[in-house]
Amino acid sequence: MQVVITAVGPDNVGLADPIVHYVTGAGANIHEIQMFDHDAEKQFSMHLRIEWPGVPASVAQLRSAMDQIGEMKSLAIRVWSRDEHARLPRLAICTTYRPEPALAILRAIRDGRLKAEAAIMLGNREACRGVAEQFEVPFVNIGNAKGEPDDSQFVRVLDDADVDYVLLARYMRVLPPNVCWQFAGRIINLHHGLLPPFPGFHPYEDAYARRMLTFGATVHFIVPELDAGNQIIHQSTFTVPPGTPLADIKRQGETDHEPQCLLEGVRRVVDREVELHFQRVIRRKAD
Structure with a gap:
């Protein structure tokens, strides 16, 4: 199941590490990762596309974990998958x-x-x-x-x-x-x-x-x-x-x-x- 994670917040050190470590530790395969350091705005941006090994319901658990990391690192983190819900987009x-x-x-x-x-x-x-x-x-x-x-x-x-x-x-x-x-x-x-x-x-x-x-x-x-x-x-x-x-x-x-x-x-x-x-x-x- 493909999942996209985005993270945006004030630039600092060690922002990507906990996100990457969590998803890889859970067995996810990373298809795409991009990170941007906007010097003028002092803003960090990250886009991560992964193959998540869990069932659709487990995306909520992933989101909860990312919320905790976001609070710890002052990042706005969003977790999204087209396959999470059996509904029309x-x-x-x-x-x-x-x-x-x-x-x-x-x-x-x-x-x-x-x-x-x-x-x-x-x-x-x-x-x-x-x-x-x-x-x-x-x-x-x-x-x-x-x-x-x-x-x-x-x-x-x-x-x-x-x-x-x-x-x-x-x-x-x-x-x-x-x-x-x-x-x-x-x-x-x-x-x-x-x-x-x-x-x-x-x-x-x-x-x-x-x-x-x-x-x-x-x-x-x-x-x-x-x-x-x-x-x-x-x-x-x-x-x-x-x-x-x-x-x-x-x-x-x-x-x-x-x-x-x-x-x-x-x-x-x-x-x-x-x-x-x-x-x-x-x-x-x-x-």
């Missing part, structure tokens, strides 16, 4: 203004085309609360009057909802690195442009300025770098005739193309066709 859908990506996910869940459960919707604005209410999904606004999110509340809401995957469905805020590391391999972002050539917040405008006729969207796992290129889950494109106004291009992309791109990317993750290994997306071997 639970999704957190994060939004700002545009409702279309969230609607595509919620409709696909309702119609049985996406084998998942919408556990919670979060927003740094109120714009998509009505979408959540329409599908009877709890909605939490983590933004202030200016739309600035409370990232600590963001993490608490995800933990309270016991989510498996976090979908940034046109959530127009950059997650801080410590949040990215706490949920490493579980945050899926919809970028409204093709990566790597068009990163940033204005990919439609940037592509239009280069006189492109093909536009697109990208779904990728988040790492603590803005729109990094090696974590792409799915990309799709659409082509417009020469002379098409930018407003028409954006309308087509935002209302139709982006939502379907996100849906396909999430489906690939939910159906376990792809995983993130060593910060690269790989095709998962069939069971």
Whole structure:
């Protein structure tokens, strides 16, 4: 049974040792281990992917042991496995203004085309609360009057909802690195442009300025770098005739193309066709 352990906290000596010693002492096989020392922030981050020898119920015992180590070492440690519970994966859908990506996910869940459960919707604005209410999904606004999110509340809401995957469905805020590391391999972002050539917040405008006729969207796992290129889950494109106004291009992309791109990317993750290994997306071997 594959288990992912993440640890984040103030940098210090001997932080990884008790975690590694515990899992290896319990008979786990380490598939992947990455550690990062962020000098400027004085932050330690660790990502550990293991083959856990116990039954699913024993993941709770592993989590309890990691909680004790976390308290001793001042680390936020999370233990997660898709196989711990015999349930559909639970999704957190994060939004700002545009409702279309969230609607595509919620409709696909309702119609049985996406084998998942919408556990919670979060927003740094109120714009998509009505979408959540329409599908009877709890909605939490983590933004202030200016739309600035409370990232600590963001993490608490995800933990309270016991989510498996976090979908940034046109959530127009950059997650801080410590949040990215706490949920490493579980945050899926919809970028409204093709990566790597068009990163940033204005990919439609940037592509239009280069006189492109093909536009697109990208779904990728988040790492603590803005729109990094090696974590792409799915990309799709659409082509417009020469002379098409930018407003028409954006309308087509935002209302139709982006939502379907996100849906396909999430489906690939939910159906376990792809995983993130060593910060690269790989095709998962069939069971």
